[in-house]
Amino acid sequence: MEKMARLFRQIGALKEVERFRQDLSLPYEAQRFSQQAYRLYDEYLAYALRKLQKKGWQVYCAPGCATCCFSMPAGISNWEFLLIYDYLQQAGQLSRSFRRNLESCQVLSRVSGQLFDGWTRKGTGDKSTYEKLLHDYSSAKHPCAFKTKEQECEIYSVRPLACRMHFSFTPPELCDPAHPQFPQAVRLNLSPHSDVEEALQELDSRLKLSISDLLAPGLVSLTANVLRFSPISWL
Numbered sequence: 001m002e003k004m005a006r007l008f009r010q011i012g013a014l015k016e017v018e019r020f021r022q023d024l025s026l027p028y029e030a031q032r033f034s035q036q037a038y039r040l041y042d043e044y045l046a047y048a049l050r051k052l053q054k055k056g057w058q059v060y061c062a063p064g065c066a067t068c069c070f071s072m073p074a075g076i077s078n079w080e081f082l083l084i085y086d087y088l089q090q091a092g093q094l095s096r097s098f099r100r101n102l103e104s105c106q107v108l109s110r111v112s113g114q115l116f117d118g119w120t121r122k123g124t125g126d127k128s129t130y131e132k133l134l135h136d137y138s139s140a141k142h143p144c145a146f147k148t149k150e151q152e153c154e155i156y157s158v159r160p161l162a163c164r165m166h167f168s169f170t171p172p173e174l175c176d177p178a179h180p181q182f183p184q185a186v187r188l189n190l191s192p193h194s195d196v197e198e199a200l201q202e203l204d205s206r207l208k209l210s211i212s213d214l215l216a217p218g219l220v221s222l223t224a225n226v227l228r229f230s231p232i233s234w235l
């Protein structure tokens with residue numbers, strides 16, 4: 001985790017980060033550091049899960065199960081959004097992703113009765129209001145814009161930490177908010193260490209993008225208001 005935090009700090013220290021909003025360019029090493037950080041986190045998760053399994057815990061998450069991908073990933077850093085945006089841009093999927101995430105925003109607006117601008121944990125008021133919003137959104141059963149018909153994630157290699165950290169220790173059907181035993185389901189977030197969160201917050205404060213930390217509104221706002229569909233150039 002220390003190494004992971006260090007990598008994000010190294011990105012934050014790059015002088016181009018502060019000028020990103022004007023120049024829309026970043027050094028290639030920023031992308032390389034991010035890939036290394038994600039790799040370290042995935043290794044940590046595999047290690048932590050092996051330890052839990054040795055203690056008798058059964059992990060039900062597996063390829064082809066995307067039951068939890070009806071929820072709205074939350075707590076996403078601005079930096080993670082840039083990586084997703086760039087991935088979509090390179091894959092020629094930006095317009096499609098924009099349309100689909102806009103649909104998710106409309107569902108979020110409907111369940112919350114509010115416009116989606118500024119949706120963040122802070123902007124939504126107290127923690128319980130924010131959690132209720134996320135719960136109501138999951139109950140609407142609108143699939144994530146990146147969930148495929150084959151129950152896979154279209155942005156798997158750059159999916160945010162919020163998606164990587166989430167595990168279920170009860171059968172997948174209990175991850176469905178409509179299931180009567182949903183409240184009894186055993187789920188765990190293997191969150192990154194606070195050092196990593198702080199490093200990402202520092203990085204975000206230098207980027208100054210000011211977008212929502214929820215997947216769909218954050219990505220829609222980044223695409224339309226901040227980057228306006230322009231590519232990020234890697235130098």
Ligand code: SF4
Binds near residue numbers: 073146
């Ligand atoms: S980004 Fe991928 S892993 Fe995360 S909710 Fe969407 S489909 Fe699932």
